[in-house]
Amino acid sequence: MSGAPIIQNNKFVGAVTHVLVNDPTVGYGVFADIMIKEVAKTKN
Secondary structure, three states: OEEEEEEEOEEEEEEEEEOOOOOOEEEEEEHHHHHHHHHHHOOO
């Protein structure tokens, strides 16, 4: 997995994927449930 993990209440909930260079407090992430659903699609 690429990106920094997002932890809430001691649980993995997603990953930071992009951070804006001119403002590191703003960025994008992906939720863990979306990652799991995408992996499930590839298991054929």
